[in-house]
Amino acid sequence: MADDISSPPSSRRNVLQGMAAGLVTAAAAAPAAADAADSPGDAAPTAAPLVNPETRYPRPPFPRQSQPWPGLAGKMDPRPDHGEKSYRGSGRLAGRKALITGGDSGIGRAAAIAYAREGADVAIAYLPQEEPDAKEVIALIREAGRKAVAIPGDLRDEQYCKDLVAKAHAELGGLDILVSNAGRQVHQASIVDITTEQFDETFRTNIYALFFLARAAIPLMPPGSAIIATASVNAFSPSEILLDYSATKGAIVALVKSLAKQMVHKGIRVNAVAPGPFWTALQVSGGQTQDHIHQFGAETPMGRAGQPAELAPVYVLLASAEASYITGQVYAASGGTGVG
Numbered sequence: 001m002a003d004d005i006s007s008p009p010s011s012r013r014n015v016l017q018g019m020a021a022g023l024v025t026a027a028a029a030a031p032a033a034a035d036a037a038d039s040p041g042d043a044a045p046t047a048a049p050l051v052n053p054e055t056r057y058p059r060p061p062f063p064r065q066s067q068p069w070p071g072l073a074g075k076m077d078p079r080p081d082h083g084e085k086s087y088r089g090s091g092r093l094a095g096r097k098a099l100i101t102g103g104d105s106g107i108g109r110a111a112a113i114a115y116a117r118e119g120a121d122v123a124i125a126y127l128p129q130e131e132p133d134a135k136e137v138i139a140l141i142r143e144a145g146r147k148a149v150a151i152p153g154d155l156r157d158e159q160y161c162k163d164l165v166a167k168a169h170a171e172l173g174g175l176d177i178l179v180s181n182a183g184r185q186v187h188q189a190s191i192v193d194i195t196t197e198q199f200d201e202t203f204r205t206n207i208y209a210l211f212f213l214a215r216a217a218i219p220l221m222p223p224g225s226a227i228i229a230t231a232s233v234n235a236f237s238p239s240e241i242l243l244d245y246s247a248t249k250g251a252i253v254a255l256v257k258s259l260a261k262q263m264v265h266k267g268i269r270v271n272a273v274a275p276g277p278f279w280t281a282l283q284v285s286g287g288q289t290q291d292h293i294h295q296f297g298a299e300t301p302m303g304r305a306g307q308p309a310e311l312a313p314v315y316v317l318l319a320s321a322e323a324s325y326i327t328g329q330v331y332a333a334s335g336g337t338g339v340g
């Protein structure tokens, strides 16, 4: 496992004991010692050092860098923090069965690590080119003592989406959490530069796949299940260089809010997460210009990019039984910008 970018190892006790009601404690804690990963299912112990969120992680400027799409987290500089060394579970998702698309890297990977350490069995979906990242996640899920299922394929393909849900359900022995998180983002300065092919691919990946997956999964999901979609701040404050992408993220928010109402009487909660700028492969594989990469996150009040580990507690909360009154909601995390 490569180093993450968090601060140097600290004591195992350097884990938060408790934070504000509702959000998970451990993921928000100071990065724990490498030995913490040896028994990640342990309940959080005592001392809880305060961590200043403004200075917790690297700030821009970041090195300019570009990878061929879809990119690998393992080749980013600095490497993102997905909570590999810091996330500590406390049984909040014990026995749950989760499918996470884009679970190999970035935000999906942070959710996969957290879910496993909270006691869930996890299936991850990703593109075949992302096998090196996916292998690391599969190993981390198994290290947490949970079942890991790898189901590579292309979400633009409706049949794959159907097969993915069926396979995850069969191999996990059930399905009660669906995280539709995979996404495609290609920056273009002008609408006249966006080809019909790009527009189509962005919509197929970001919104069609959510529809295909949710439609296939819902008949299999028992009451108490949760669906979580990854939207974006771009649903509310669309970037001028992300026209097609922003349109899909707005569509995700509307779909989630509508589906949440439909699902109330089936006992399935449906929510979205709207991240601000997070340091992930999507951004360095065509998602942003090099100037944006260099200054990534500088425009936020906090002045830095978010790290995927900082979103894991939100995905845990929205999946957990404790969030039983939370549905049709969009949960943002954007370094102080505020959303909505």
Ligand code: NAD
Pocket (backbone or CB within 6 Å): 070, 071, 101, 102, 103, 104, 105, 106, 107, 108, 125, 126, 127, 130, 153, 154, 155, 156, 181, 182, 183, 184, 185, 205, 230, 231, 232, 233, 274, 275, 276, 277, 278, 279, 280, 281, 282, 283
């Ligand atoms: P990421 O590149 O690590 O994850 C995106 C994943 O999407 C990839 O790993 C890949 O497995 C998957 N994917 C893309 N196209 C696919 C396809 N055709 N078939 C199968 N899988 C495919 O980047 P991330 O930032 O963690 O992205 C996760 C989600 O977060 C996306 O929906 C993205 O739009 C959203 N988001 C990211 C940010 C950010 O700043 N990073 C901000 C707001 C929203």
Ligand code: MG
Pocket (backbone or CB within 6 Å): 070, 071, 072, 073, 102, 104, 105, 106, 126, 130, 133, 281
């Ligand atoms: Mg990836």
